[in-house]
Amino acid sequence: MEFATVVRQRRMVRNFTGEPVEPAVVDRALAHALRAPSAGFSQGWAFLVLDDRADVERFWRATAAVGDGPERAPNRWLEGMRRAPVLVVALSCKAAYVERYAQPDKGRTTRIEDRLAAPYWHIDTGMAALLILLTAVDEGLGGCFFGVPPERIDALRGEFGVPADHHPVGVVALGHPAPDLVRGSVASRPRRPLADVVHRGHWGGRGRGS
Numbered sequence: 001m002e003f004a005t006v007v008r009q010r011r012m013v014r015n016f017t018g019e020p021v022e023p024a025v026v027d028r029a030l031a032h033a034l035r036a037p038s039a040g041f042s043q044g045w046a047f048l049v050l051d052d053r054a055d056v057e058r059f060w061r062a063t064a065a066v067g068d069g070p071e072r073a074p075n076r077w078l079e080g081m082r083r084a085p086v087l088v089v090a091l092s093c094k095a096a097y098v099e100r101y102a103q104p105d106k107g108r109t110t111r112i113e114d115r116l117a118a119p120y121w122h123i124d125t126g127m128a129a130l131l132i133l134l135t136a137v138d139e140g141l142g143g144c145f146f147g148v149p150p151e152r153i154d155a156l157r158g159e160f161g162v163p164a165d166h167h168p169v170g171v172v173a174l175g176h177p178a179p180d181l182v183r184g185s186v187a188s189r190p191r192r193p194l195a196d197v198v199h200r201g202h203w204g205g206r207g208r209g210s
């Protein structure tokens with residue numbers, strides 16, 4: 001598929017047919033994720049792949065507390081998302097950056113937070129997740145990146161043995177797209193125009209052609 005088409009067609013898909021996804025496609029998406037850039041080439045990311053129905057259900061039980069009282073009853077979002085046959089939990093590892101930035105070509109003694117303009121471990125993992133989403137579109141699949149509720153992160157760690165130095169930045173659900181059950185924010189909020197977000201030459205400088 002043309003790259004510009006992949007970019008334009010990408011949107012979060014929150015309902016799936018349940019039809020299985022070819023393992024080779026998941027492998028391609030993961031291989032693409034590893035092509036993401038990372039600060040200092042630290043590559044402080046990891047991906048917990050759940051592509052077996054029982055594992056996917058364990059994920060939802062741990063994180064969405066399915067059947068855990070009326071307030072946790074399955075909702076429309078969950079109904080669609082639970083049909084995704086594959087979940088890729090994207091985890092960032094700050095320790096990899098601390099170690100990398102202490103090496104001779106980078107080494108200084110200041111705290112890593114004082115050296116980096118932003119928490120690059122999360123950013124790099126997000127870039128990798130985007131490559132998974134774009135690969136899904138290229139393969140004719142749908143994907144949705146979503147966050148694990150903070151109060152459920154320990155349960156996720158416990159269920160799948162995720163080490164303490166790996167933080168689940170988000171999850172990419174993958175599958176064959178089905179019609180929406182819920183409207184994403186994009187349905188109720190306009191995409192911000194270029195002129196609002198681009199400041200050319202100086203803050204407040206107008207976009208090209210304006």
Ligand SMILES: Cc1cc2nc3c(=O)[nH]c(=O)nc-3n(C[C@H](O)[C@H](O)[C@H](O)COP(=O)(O)O)c2cc1C
Pocket residue numbers: 010011012013014144145146147148170184185186
């Ligand atoms: C960091 C991040 C967290 C998100 N968390 C969720 C989420 O928890 N649940 C969800 O349904 N969508 C989530 N989204 C998807 C956004 O709602 C979506 O990207 C946005 O509305 C724009 O729509 P589009 O991606 O379809 O263009 C998340 C997106 C990002 C980048």
